[in-house]
Amino acid sequence: MNGDCCGNAVYFKDEGAFLCCNDNLARKATTNDMCCGSTVYDAGRQQICCGDRVFDRTQADSCCTRNNGSEVEFNSKTEFCCNGATQKGRGVFCCYLRFNGNLVAVPYNNSTQCCRYPFDIVYPKANDDCLSHLRIR
Structure with missing residues (x-):
């Protein structure tokens, strides 16, 4: 044998x-x-695999792929994935921008910033508004 x-x-x-x-x-x-x-x-029963490392599910229950391809663990109850583990709440959201033919995840604060067309950068809000640039003056 x-x-x-x-x-x-x-x-x-x-x-x-x-x-x-x-x-x-x-x-x-x-x-x-x-x-x-x-x-x-x-x-996946009591552990997850993320970035070739093992984590107990009480510590982290999800895996997030960053823009550079590396992976980081996160707890989906308190965090979300946006180019890494990002704390939920406080007006933070994820904007997917176009960069060199790819979509790139960027966290932004929707009380002061806008994720909008043409999705090339995160724009500052003008007069607490994300659409004022479209209005005819």
Whole structure:
């Protein structure tokens, strides 16, 4: 019987006791475990995988991809994803701007700023209004 290679280790994939995670042999705690980076996690039951790191769901329940492609964990009860974990409330929203053919997430304060066409920048509010630039004078 021949084994399977994982980095420098040999194991038997069919036995189901181990997973090969990024060339690191990791022992499974349950049959449902999955790879997260070079370790295992419980596939979302009590843990999440974010940016190749494992987090307990009581600490963070979601994962946010930043504009640069990196990932950060966040708690969806108190935060939302907008180029990173952003605190909910206080008038902060997310504006998706066009930049070099891509959409880029930018947090903004809707009491002082506007997310509006042509979606190239977050604009300052004028006279507490986001549409005054469209009115005929």
